[in-house]
Amino acid sequence: MSNPRMSLRALDSASLDKSEVEPAHSLWMDALRRLVRNPGAVAGAVLLTLLILAAILAPYITRYDPVKMVPSERLKPPSAQYWLGTDPFGRDIYTRIVYGSRISLRMGIISVAIASLLGVTGGLIAGYVGGRLDTLIMRLVDITLAFPGILLALVIIAVLGPSLFNAMIAVGISASPTYARVTRGMVLKTKAEVYIESAVAIGCRPLRIILRHILPNILGPIVVVATLGVAGAIISGAALSFLGLGATPPTPEWGLMLSDGRNYLRAAWWITTFPGVAIVITVLSINLLGDGLRDALDPHMQR
Amino acid sequence: MTMTRYAAQRLLITIPTMLAITVLVFSMLQLVPGDPAEIFLGEHQSSPELLAQVRHDMGLDRPLHIQYLSYLWGILHGDLGVSLYTNQPVLKQIMDALPYTLELALSSLLISTILGVVLGVVSALKHNTWVDSVSMALALVGVSMPVFWLGLMLIFFFSVRLRWFPPMGQGGLDRLVLPALALGLLSSATLARLVRSSMLEVLSEDYIRTARAKGLRERAVIIRHALRNALIPAVTVLGLQFGGLLSGAVITETVFARVGLGRMYVEAILNKDITMVQGLTLMIALSIMVINLVVDLSYAMLDPRIRYE
Numbered sequence A: 001m002s003n004p005r006m007s008l009r010a011l012d013s014a015s016l017d018k019s020e021v022e023p024a025h026s027l028w029m030d031a032l033r034r035l036v037r038n039p040g041a042v043a044g045a046v047l048l049t050l051l052i053l054a055a056i057l058a059p060y061i062t063r064y065d066p067v068k069m070v071p072s073e074r075l076k077p078p079s080a081q082y083w084l085g086t087d088p089f090g091r092d093i094y095t096r097i098v099y100g101s102r103i104s105l106r107m108g109i110i111s112v113a114i115a116s117l118l119g120v121t122g123g124l125i126a127g128y129v130g131g132r133l134d135t136l137i138m139r140l141v142d143i144t145l146a147f148p149g150i151l152l153a154l155v156i157i158a159v160l161g162p163s164l165f166n167a168m169i170a171v172g173i174s175a176s177p178t179y180a181r182v183t184r185g186m187v188l189k190t191k192a193e194v195y196i197e198s199a200v201a202i203g204c205r206p207l208r209i210i211l212r213h214i215l216p217n218i219l220g221p222i223v224v225v226a227t228l229g230v231a232g233a234i235i236s237g238a239a240l241s242f243l244g245l246g247a248t249p250p251t252p253e254w255g256l257m258l259s260d261g262r263n264y265l266r267a268a269w270w271i272t273t274f275p276g277v278a279i280v281i282t283v284l285s286i287n288l289l290g291d292g293l294r295d296a297l298d299p300h301m302q303r
Numbered sequence B: 001m002t003m004t005r006y007a008a009q010r011l012l013i014t015i016p017t018m019l020a021i022t023v024l025v026f027s028m029l030q031l032v033p034g035d036p037a038e039i040f041l042g043e044h045q046s047s048p049e050l051l052a053q054v055r056h057d058m059g060l061d062r063p064l065h066i067q068y069l070s071y072l073w074g075i076l077h078g079d080l081g082v083s084l085y086t087n088q089p090v091l092k093q094i095m096d097a098l099p100y101t102l103e104l105a106l107s108s109l110l111i112s113t114i115l116g117v118v119l120g121v122v123s124a125l126k127h128n129t130w131v132d133s134v135s136m137a138l139a140l141v142g143v144s145m146p147v148f149w150l151g152l153m154l155i156f157f158f159s160v161r162l163r164w165f166p167p168m169g170q171g172g173l174d175r176l177v178l179p180a181l182a183l184g185l186l187s188s189a190t191l192a193r194l195v196r197s198s199m200l201e202v203l204s205e206d207y208i209r210t211a212r213a214k215g216l217r218e219r220a221v222i223i224r225h226a227l228r229n230a231l232i233p234a235v236t237v238l239g240l241q242f243g244g245l246l247s248g249a250v251i252t253e254t255v256f257a258r259v260g261l262g263r264m265y266v267e268a269i270l271n272k273d274i275t276m277v278q279g280l281t282l283m284i285a286l287s288i289m290v291i292n293l294v295v296d297l298s299y300a301m302l303d304p305r306i307r308y309e
Helices: A004-020 A026-036 A039-056 A093-129 A131-145 A151-160 A164-191 A194-201 A206-242 A254-264 A269-297 B003-031 B036-041 B048-057 B064-076 B090-125 B130-143 B147-161 B177-203 B206-213 B218-255 B261-270 B274-302
Strands: none
Touching: A026 A039, A026 A269, A039 A093, A039 A269, A093 A131, A093 A164, A093 A206, A093 A254, A093 A269, A131 A164, A131 B003, A151 A164, A151 A206, A151 B003, A151 B218, A151 B261, A151 B274, A164 A206, A194 A206, A206 A254, A206 A269, A206 B147, A206 B218, A254 A269, A254 B147, A269 B130, A269 B147, B003 B064, B003 B274, B036 B048, B036 B274, B090 B130, B090 B177, B090 B218, B090 B261, B090 B274, B130 B177, B147 B177, B147 B218, B177 B218, B206 B218, B218 B261, B218 B274, B261 B274
């Protein structure tokens, strides 16, 4: 590298970090060891596993049809027959919540996949290539910051039109700036390391450097952001469906179920209570796991 | 660099971003499937002549860059066009609803700030005790809870069961309490987590030890030395919080059937009222940029160590 200051800084940080240099595989093993010692993270992981199992085994652990209406059974309170009661269309709420977990988990995973694909790619390019491309990408990130929370998703849905799939795209795109920022910051830090300089010196092509040498080293923070991102995406997706801008009836989607129950607060509290509990438990378990991962991957953060 | 120069410079940087936002908002009209003139005519099935006439009246038959410039010209003169749905000026409708959203956002900001700072500071001071564990557990549940569900539960307990507050509508303090609580409680959870970690960091600084060593009362150490420094990152988040509250207002206003910008936005999307969507998008983006500017400036004032670069 021709820039002497750059290499000096790289040498500097290399000598500082000497005490922390360990075989490559042990970072993740150490993190895993710290993770299993964190009771919150373990509880989150166990809950999440149960939820994923419930989503997969939905037909085997429920007795009713999630969408078929049964007029004679409307608004039944919780009982041995209907564990969590029935909705205004006579559908079993427990069944709908179990099937709804498929939609919410899919919502969380697909949105985060979109967000990280866009954001991490953008961040890698901005951080590694720099220059005008960096400015352009970061300006775009700045603009999206003027639409916090669910607002950017609303703008995107206004253009794409309301639907469950568009909600996933909208939530994914609106979360991507965070990934871009985190990735770019990490790339800039990693780029100054000696091993990157060596890779450049022996003539590695940029794509190889990015994929083989930079990406694996910055994966930790991205995994943390993505895990917590799944939780956020599930809430945003449910919110959009609640507003009528996501899933459409009769889909057993948790946000939509809450919206269905709004007019029955007086007569049937169970319709609005249980789908909400399902959202809280799901999001809480992912947040617990995400917080645990953050502490495990960054021991300096632990207090 | 002086504060004034920093402020001026910061303002100058904002202008290109604002222009970029107007371009994006303008292009929404082109990106949306369907012809705005047809949406405007709606049910009244139209002759091609009538459609051409409306397109001409709306200026849709002009070249794109001319359309954009006249759109920008309109914005600068406070003209955001006419709603395709209600046929009323967009800006007037926004201004009519603005006070309700503002009272919701400000009152929940108040709730979240008080609660968030108190919870965060107390847990930091009682670090690793049951007080800390309980309040952080509460905060974690808070950040995991959707605002529309908390809103519905508040309506259920305080309106349906206890009959303390009316369940919906706007105007008057009694109709503000529940929506402000729903929104404020949730954002206080985020704030509490942040204040706690920032406070813990500050409490381990040398100057805190110095302050204690020179015999200051604990109260003075906490309030004058620790809290002031711990709140600096909280102020940045407060700015973001305000944006978050505006976005939360979209949902809260729908839950409580309140008039406001958020509910207007959702209805505009559902009604395919694209001029209204454009107007609201623009107003929200601009106001959040202004808030971020104010936050940045107050950040610099709170922390004299920050030199404006």
